[in-house]
Amino acid sequence: MSGRTAKTMLLSAENGPSDADSIDIRAFLNGEREAFDRLVMRHADRILNLCYRLLGDHEEAEDCAQEVFIKVFRNVKNFRLESRFSTWLYSIAVNTCRNRRKSAEFRFWRKILRLGRDSEESEGGVIPDTEDPSPSPLTLLTNREQERLLQKAMADLSHDHRVVLVLRYVEGLAYEDICQITGYNPGTLKSKLARAREQLHKRIKSM
Amino acid sequence: MRMDCRRVRDLLFEAVDSDLPEAVREELEAHLVRCRFCAAEAAAVEAELEALRALPRAGVPADFLQRIHARMNEPQDLGGAGKRFSGLFGGRRFIEAAGLAVAAMLVVVIHHAFLKERPQVKPFVSEQAAPVSKAKPELEPSAPPAEPAMTREEVGRPAAEFQQPQSPPVPAGVSRGSAAPGELSLTLTLKPSPPGTANLMDGKAAAPPFHRDSEQKALRAAPSARPVGEGLDGGAEVETRKGGEIKFRRGEEGAPSGADAVREKAAMHHAPKPGPGGRIHGAMEEIKRIVAEAGGVVLSTAPRGAMDLGEAMVVAEVPPEQLPALLDHLRLLGETRSEHGASAAGEPGAKIRLSLKVIIPEP
Numbered sequence: 001m002s003g004r005t006a007k008t009m010l011l012s013a014e015n016g017p018s019d020a021d022s023i024d025i026r027a028f029l030n031g032e033r034e035a036f037d038r039l040v041m042r043h044a045d046r047i048l049n050l051c052y053r054l055l056g057d058h059e060e061a062e063d064c065a066q067e068v069f070i071k072v073f074r075n076v077k078n079f080r081l082e083s084r085f086s087t088w089l090y091s092i093a094v095n096t097c098r099n100r101r102k103s104a105e106f107r108f109w110r111k112i113l114r115l116g117r118d119s120e121e122s123e124g125g126v127i128p129d130t131e132d133p134s135p136s137p138l139t140l141l142t143n144r145e146q147e148r149l150l151q152k153a154m155a156d157l158s159h160d161h162r163v164v165l166v167l168r169y170v171e172g173l174a175y176e177d178i179c180q181i182t183g184y185n186p187g188t189l190k191s192k193l194a195r196a197r198e199q200l201h202k203r204i205k206s207m
Numbered sequence: 208m209r210m211d212c213r214r215v216r217d218l219l220f221e222a223v224d225s226d227l228p229e230a231v232r233e234e235l236e237a238h239l240v241r242c243r244f245c246a247a248e249a250a251a252v253e254a255e256l257e258a259l260r261a262l263p264r265a266g267v268p269a270d271f272l273q274r275i276h277a278r279m280n281e282p283q284d285l286g287g288a289g290k291r292f293s294g295l296f297g298g299r300r301f302i303e304a305a306g307l308a309v310a311a312m313l314v315v316v317i318h319h320a321f322l323k324e325r326p327q328v329k330p331f332v333s334e335q336a337a338p339v340s341k342a343k344p345e346l347e348p349s350a351p352p353a354e355p356a357m358t359r360e361e362v363g364r365p366a367a368e369f370q371q372p373q374s375p376p377v378p379a380g381v382s383r384g385s386a387a388p389g390e391l392s393l394t395l396t397l398k399p400s401p402p403g404t405a406n407l408m409d410g411k412a413a414a415p416p417f418h419r420d421s422e423q424k425a426l427r428a429a430p431s432a433r434p435v436g437e438g439l440d441g442g443a444e445v446e447t448r449k450g451g452e453i454k455f456r457r458g459e460e461g462a463p464s465g466a467d468a469v470r471e472k473a474a475m476h477h478a479p480k481p482g483p484g485g486r487i488h489g490a491m492e493e494i495k496r497i498v499a500e501a502g503g504v505v506l507s508t509a510p511r512g513a514m515d516l517g518e519a520m521v522v523a524e525v526p527p528e529q530l531p532a533l534l535d536h537l538r539l540l541g542e543t544r545s546e547h548g549a550s551a552a553g554e555p556g557a558k559i560r561l562s563l564k565v566i567i568p569e570p
Contacts, residue, residue, distance in 0.1 A: 037272055048265050083389060087214045146258050169259035170262055175224075193223075194220040194225065
């Protein structure tokens with residue numbers, strides 16, 4: 001609980017940067033090109049991380065993140081300053097990742113990469129033996145192995161479940177922010193989070 | 208209220224973030240104290256969520272901003288959709304496939320244009336050639352005198368539609384016309400045959416299939432032969448069947464008075480029936496024999512389909528000196544008539560090509 005509280009505090013501290021976002025947006029709309037660069041560098045880390053956790057591939061994530069900022073560059077004039085810029089940015093990133101995952105090209109390459117990864121795992125034996133009676137194989141893994149296992153388990157989830165898990169636990173966003181980004185009402189979001197946790201737990205246990 | 212483990216397992220995923228009623232939460236915590244299996248499951252779920260929170264963050268490349276600038280400065284950047292489109296249709300494989308498709312279309316167009324410049328081939332089915340189903344139109348016809356093979360579309364045409372080879376020297380009784388040298392085109396109208404009997408042309412006609420009830424049909428057709436009372440007169444019984452032959456099991460003396468009529472009717476029923484197909488086939492066999500006796504050779508015949516329609520076509524080559532005798536033999540089969548007439552003889556020593564259309568007169 002302490003980690004979540006810390007992240008919530010961190011998000012609350014973003015009120016300052018969000019004010020900085022408003023200033024930079026106005027400056028950019030007034031023709032100051034460097035203001036856009038400041039916006040990018042301020043949010044690149046979170047957007048890139050979100051894309052990586054949603055897509056599962058570094059190159060795709062970077063390409064997708066660049067696409068997000070290009071969309072911002074072209075549509076920032078339509079942004080209403082009364083809402084938070086980061087929320088608007090997250091919603092663009094989530095939709096861009098959803099479209100990217102739907103594309104035939106992405107599915108094709110993901111299938112190819114998954115086949116290669118499976119064969120590599122079968123040779124290297126990275127996935128532990130699940131006959132161990134311990135409740136979760138995560139307890140037996142190093143941090144790097146945990147990351148691979150979690151990423152693999154999340155890759156099998158639906159896009160909606162993955163989005164709510166990443167926004168809530170990886171990005172540490174508050175419920176109201178997630179509701180603004182995804183468009184869910186709080187009840188739907190809690191229900192989706194519960195189902196997402198259950199699906200993730202089942203997949204990890206089956207590994 | 209005591210919770211069972213299944214209920215607890217369901218609540219574990221809801222209890223993380225949801226605001227459970229106080230009573231339910233207390234009961235859940237009490238169950239987790241009592242049940243170590245559910246407690247282990249709850250710990251596993253919490254460990255998974257902690258692992259999610261502890262995931263390392265992806266680092267931003269140093270040139271991330273420069274790449275964005277480069278993409279924004281691309282004048283024809285179509286965005287994600289454009290990139291996906293170009294990824295699917297702009298790759299090397301797509302270009303190779305498109306090139307192959309264009310090349311194939313060019314081959315088809317050139318081939319089609321070349322064929323249009325060639326004369327249409329309308330030949331007969333050659334007897335020496337492969338079966339009709341394997342015949343293909345030949346672009347380069349083989350050496351004469353063989354006619355090019357007939358296309359499959361042409362097989363079913365009546366003989367009257369076939370291209371008529373031109374005609375040769377004129378024997379006696381054949382009118383002159385405008386045929387090519389060394390060719391003769393004739394029409395042979397077969398003589399009418401007596402109904403119900405097999406003649407020369409009917410000889411090859413296929414016999415109708417045997418009807419098991421032919422005897423009964425004969426009996427019905429000849430009421431006088433029908434037995435009266437029980438059994439036949441004198442105890443004769445009809446026995447037989449196969450081939451349409453009627454026998455009496457118990458002696459000829461026991462045959463009914465109408466037995467002869469029964470035999471006659473049955474014989475008529477099983478006799479080969481005259482028909483256009485049978486007559487044409489018989490005539491074709493006879494014509495082949497006549498040509499062979501005259502020292503000639505049959506080059507081609509009309510397809511079977513045309514024969515069944517009552518018309519047929521024969522193309523043969525015969526020595527010029529045997530032509531009068533051959534025509535005399537043909538006149539035994541029916542009336543001969545020049546279709547296009549005949550012209551002067553061809554080269555000395557060359558055979559005459561005879562195109563003979565065989566038809567059956569209208570009844």
